[in-house]
Amino acid sequence: MIGAISKCSFIFVLLSGAAHARSGAWSYGEAHVLPAGRWELGLFAPLAYGLTDRVELATHPLLDVLDPALTVKVAWLDRGPWSFASEHTLSYPTQLIKTLSAPGTGGLWPDEAVVPQIIGFDTDLMASYSLGSHVFLARVGALMAARFGASTLGTVDMWFLYPRTAHWSSGATIRFGLAAHLQVSDALDVEADVDLYTRVADDAEDGSPVLEQSARIIWRVSCAVRLQLGYAISGGDLPGPDDWAILPTFDARFAF
Numbered sequence: 001m002i003g004a005i006s007k008c009s010f011i012f013v014l015l016s017g018a019a020h021a022r023s024g025a026w027s028y029g030e031a032h033v034l035p036a037g038r039w040e041l042g043l044f045a046p047l048a049y050g051l052t053d054r055v056e057l058a059t060h061p062l063l064d065v066l067d068p069a070l071t072v073k074v075a076w077l078d079r080g081p082w083s084f085a086s087e088h089t090l091s092y093p094t095q096l097i098k099t100l101s102a103p104g105t106g107g108l109w110p111d112e113a114v115v116p117q118i119i120g121f122d123t124d125l126m127a128s129y130s131l132g133s134h135v136f137l138a139r140v141g142a143l144m145a146a147r148f149g150a151s152t153l154g155t156v157d158m159w160f161l162y163p164r165t166a167h168w169s170s171g172a173t174i175r176f177g178l179a180a181h182l183q184v185s186d187a188l189d190v191e192a193d194v195d196l197y198t199r200v201a202d203d204a205e206d207g208s209p210v211l212e213q214s215a216r217i218i219w220r221v222s223c224a225v226r227l228q229l230g231y232a233i234s235g236g237d238l239p240g241p242d243d244w245a246i247l248p249t250f251d252a253r254f255a256f
Contacts, residue, residue: 026226026255030137030179031085031128033075042253046071066096069120083128087141091120093168097153108156116151118168120144124175133183137193143173155207159234159245163197163210171201189218191230210236216249224255 026040034040034050041047041061048058058071069091077084094117101109109115124141145167153169156162167173179193192215199207216230228251235244 026253030135030181031075031083031126033073033085038255040253040255042251044251045253063096066099067091067093081130083130085126085128087122087124087126089120089122091122092118093120093165094118097168108158108161109153112152113154114150114152116147116149116153118148119146120168121146135181137177137179137181139175139177139179141175141177143167143175145172157239159210159238159242160212160232160247162207162236162238163199163212163234166199166207171199171207173197173199173207187220189220191216191218191228208237210234210238214249226253227251228253 033054033056034048036050036053038050039048044062046058046060048056051057054075056073056075058073059069060067063069069089071087071089073085073087075083075085094115097109097113097115097118101107101111101113101115103111120143122141122143124139126137126139129136143164147168151169155166155169163173163175175195175197177193177195179191182190184190192213194211194213196209196211198209201207212232212234214230214232216228218226218228220226228249230249231246232249233244233246237243
């Protein structure tokens with residue numbers, strides 16, 4: 001039986017390490033890629049590798065056991081302070097859904113749900129603007145999935161999970177985001193972002209838009225280690241008594 005601890009762990013892994021701007025050579029979720037040959041790994045953030053000076057690969061070791069996924073980020077253009085890139089993720093979440101299904105209220109999905117074979121495809125277009133040591137980001141993307149076989153899979157109407165998994169059952173989700181990275185001192189940075197998720201369903205019943213906001217304080221311990229502590233808020237018109245939810249986030253990231 002999948003209990004509350006498993007649910008919280010799943011949410012936390014999805015959220016942790018979600019920085020949206022650059023600090024030196026660090027790269028995750030913005031319009032720069034890692035230098036060729038550089039590796040990054042976090043306790044919760046994905047394992048990332050600079051394949052070339054224009055291509056970065058990333059995968060999530062903790063989730064790959066049940067949800068194999070590979071992200072490719074391509075830097076297309078650098079012009080003055082502007083940088084443009086695209087990011088594409090291919091995933092196979094079927095086994096994850098089956099594992100997180102259980103009778104009653106114990107699972108994220110009911111155990112009687114018929115789960116199809118699902119191939120997920122997420123894509124983002126992003127633009128960064130550098131102003132000295134500060135970086136500002138805008139992005140737009142879509143979360144899509146191809147489903148094969150019979151399905152009675154429904155959505156998970158929980159904060160943070162709904163916008164990231166609703167497209168597995170039907171339709172697609174469009175995402176718009178803004179972010180800022182500010183260097184406070186030689187060792188401290190602050191990051192903040194806001195994302196709007198809106199689902200486009202294929203059954204004439206579109207899902208409620210979900211607005212998320214998060215922020216982090218980052219301590220750059222060295223050029224190879226950084227620690228971050230922050231929060232994430234998710235809000236919208238989902239079923240349930242609460243209009244929003246908040247979670248703490250933290251991560252330790254290493255480069256080599």
